[in-house]
Amino acid sequence: MNLKELNVVGKRIPKLDAAKKAMGRAEYIQDIKLPGMVYGKILYSRYAHANIVKMDTSRARALPGVLCVLTGDDVPKKMRMGFYKDNPPLKKGKVCSFRDEVAAVAAISPEIAKTALDMIEIQYEELPGIFDPEKAMEPDSPLVHDYHKTNVLNLPWKLHYGDVEKAEKESAFVVEERFTTQWVSHCCLGTSGAIALFDSSNNLTIYTNTQIPSLAQKDFLESLKAMGLENKRARVIKPIIGGGFGSKLDTYAYEHIAILLAHACRRPVKILFDRVEEFKAISTRQPTVIYIKQGCDKNGKLTFRDMRMVLDNGAYTSWGATTPSVMMMPITSLYRVENVRYEAKCVYTNNTYSQAMRGYGNPQATFAIESTIDMLAQKAGIDRVEMRRINRNQPGDLTPQGFKISSCGLSECIDAVEKEMDIKGPREKGVGFGIASLIHVGGGARIYKSDGCGAILKMDDYGKVDIFTGGTDMGQGLDNITAQIVAEELGLLVEDINVVHSDTDVCPWDVGAHASRSTFVAGNAALGAAKKVKAVILEEAAKTFGVSPDQIVMKARNIFVPGDAEKTMPIDKLLRKVHFSPQGKMLMADYFYDPDNENMGKDMKGNMSVTYAFGAHGVKVRVDEETGKVEVLDYVAAHDVGRAINPLLLEGQVYGGVVMGLGYALTEEVVTRDGKNMNPNFRDYKLFTAKDAVRIKAPVVETYDEYGPFGAKGIGEPGCVPTAPAVANAIYDAVGVRITTLPITPEKVLAALKEKKKRPLN
């Protein structure tokens, strides 16, 4: 689609805070020191599952420099984290995983706090642990929480549309497979941390790395209430965030512990994670065991999709347990398929618990779906690209789950991949191509009661704007998106816009930086506020120029009537004129945008997002058949983004997402032994390095979504959604082995190749 050229939107404007960051002047939680600040440290369990028989903190308390030692006994009964409210910030009586917090110390230096932790004596009585979620469902399994009576959580993840069994019988071809996906870690370069302090009236201020300032504020207020501090204020200040990727979508024990310590010792308390803690105590991506069956008719048209999952919930419950709500999206709506069934069980184990992570369940589900699409195409004897074209989503579709597909460029994305990569062409030995598609929410995602975001905009006498947004920038570039949208609407330059997103005392409510929603939702909020201010400016200019408002244009800091050289003035001059007149006005506006999307009903139906993003990825790999090593030679990631507000940052999101996805596909995993994290460091947790960097092309398909700000849809997550199946499909294409467990290590590929050689040729 050829979109009208705009002045600010659509431009490759560098990230607004990049210069500050390049100079080393950006302040992260690591860099903040407050007067009188002391340091908190947390002691974790030594067992995956054990009773705490005895605890002696007296030596730690006696250590000079120690201000306060807390244990589970000091935590108010109602202080519980997570939507399932099963997780107290310090555990009492029993530990259920290695990451269980058992005690915390505040001291005048981090070193003293650490020494004090070593002086806390705890006697444990080890209990049998359960680490396999499928085994944890068996009746004789040890219980993680005795009070819960069963390890299976009571969650509603079940749907059935159409008639899957009937459709299966009528299918010409059916494939069935089991897939598993691993724990992976967000690996934000800036580790987690928080500083909590109370004022003289017991109002809380907390500096913390969060993607959800408003919901975190709610969590903290609940903690204050549990502590007996009702009707107090909680102010959340976000320093610059050193990476999010979903890890900061829930509040963590360390934040609540910082609050408890600060309250107990009446000093600002800082807790800062080291890298080992970051690996062990930050929740991972949700691991899965997936059973899938898909079928098609003789022409390759999908007939049904039947999926069942078991999710290792770990010992406590965070957003990982709600990822099925997003997995449902690709399951019901990636490609046209009428008969769909899905059920997911979340099961307590003595492992770590999971959280949101870029894609929120979508990469796991898409791995199974897109791997089996290739298997089905092969079985049906249909070219795998054609198979995808046959079943592609199209604008105007209503999917079985009730998603209204407004704009949809999936077809163009598949074309773009084919254009950049010779998927059907000849190849050298050991080289293969893979393709996989994606659907993701691109216009908000109504998971919470509100999917809204507020914005407050004010203009000064000099034509400068401050916009206070509920949205969060954590490096992805929401500051730019907001500024570019506002600048475009008000005829200003991007440097005229100051975006404030760091403080709940001044910024309005927002549900959080998740679900690729910020460009769409926070962008629409900013646009709404800008439009309100613009209407007033135009009205005032109309009076000045003696024309009607619709004749006036605002552009490049000027306001004018096109074609009339007399009727023009700088915007700031008009602003001053309006301000410094009798009954003068300063221009301000607020806007709360809550997208017109729907919560899911009991049947899980509902238009979750106002619009959906689509994409197709292609990858070329070389497999070393003697070592099993997979080398990524080329990568194409084509996305339907509605409109690119800032192509430079958009490409950054895609590249970063793809490489995160490649790590998921090939190298990354949290290795555990009986619940213990065995690789909590960058040496053994294998992120891609610059030397592993891959050539990536990121063609952008612009479909202009009528609901998006200037036509834009969200694009934060899709880059990592279909990466793993694209790679798995390419490996199959190269050497004929289908790897169903992530990550696809050389060892797994080689084992599969050896197994294949053993099989007689049929």
Place this chain on the structure above:
Amino acid sequence: MTTTISFILNGDRISYEIKDHWTLLHLLREEMGLIGTKEGCGNGECGACTVIVDKLAVNSCLYLAVDADGKTVDTIEGLASTDGTLHPLQQSFVDNGGIQCGFCSPGMIMSSKALLDSNPNATEDEVKHALAGNICRCTGYVQILESVEAAKKHMSGGGQS
């Protein structure tokens, strides 16, 4: 024990009383307030703390402050001109999307600087080899490599400004 060290920090001659067990990172960040040098892991596995000592990129988390005695230390704070003009590498990272969350950026830029200062015509493979110890989770390295490439051209006078 305490020792007084003398070294050149970002062009300035400095004397500082330090404790022998301090790392250079501790001295810079905690004692001198130079927060631009970041700690991402503390074990030499991420490169966020990279500074340049006598023209070599080093992990300041694995370098004792006492060993800086008599040496020249450059940190991210010393790169921009006093009038605020960014170093070409900094400007290039800004312009080419080499910076997202920014936590790895100072280290990444310092590693790039050490490389280009000693090897102004570094090939892409040489850049990748030199930056392999600087972990970035946001960018997938694509725009970082583009930033270094653009800066290289600019610094050797071949590119546009």
Place this chain on the structure above:
Amino acid sequence: MKEFTYLTPTTVEEAVSLYGQHSETAKYMAGGTDVIVKLKEGWMEPDYLISLKKIEELSELRKNDATGDLTIGATVTHAVLEKSIMIQKEYPIIHDAVSNIGSLQVRNVGTIGGNLINAVPSADGAIPMIALDGISLIQGPAGERSVAVKDLFIEPYKTVLKPGEILKKITIPAQAPRTGSAYIKFGRRAAMELPLIGIGVLLSLEEDLETCAKARIVLGVAGPTPMRAYEAEKLLAGQRITEDILRQAGEKAADESKVRDSVRGSAWHRKEMIRVQVRRMGLKCMDIIRNNR
């Protein structure tokens, strides 16, 4: 990190004498990239840290043109070795190994001596030194002694060095003409790896450029310490080098190895990699020899 006093002797004698004064409360440190991690983790808590950085003789890197011996001082950094054109040309196995130890930042500070003394099973630095029949020169309170690098290691994190002893240098005897050497570190990614397996191969050929005069096959992470695959070496000695015999040598080396399952990888895959990589490195040696003619 616990506080300590930092001592900077300028001669080996002075360093040894300082150790004598403080004995168990002292530790030596070369580059520090391993020692500082241990200090931070509290695995090492000395009162005195004796730095070897200021001892000039330890940083010598020199090829004696008369004898053909190569001397590598213990505090020569990985980066110095990596950047040396002489090493790249004449000792490719050293270049291969040191240029992928940790990051450039680590290689700029970390030393070959430190890498050896740290004695991890994966010690990349040890493999080429063993393959090249390196001799380490050690000095301590009782004077100097020499130990072949292959005999330096007792178990993980433990060498034959006695308290107070310092590894001064490694001497690589002159290489036979028609020698090629190569090392590969096999892991999941292209850098920053602790290898799944490390394999070094050195071949010297007779004048016919076919018959093996000498073979060294050295394995890292194939047992508790870096090890030579003696049986595999024997299999090659005196034989005509072909891809097939290198394949057999790979099989033999895999049989000899003492690989184990670990969180980093399983034993069977390590064995497979020995099989494959011994052959590949052998072929690479042959290429090097032929290209050098």
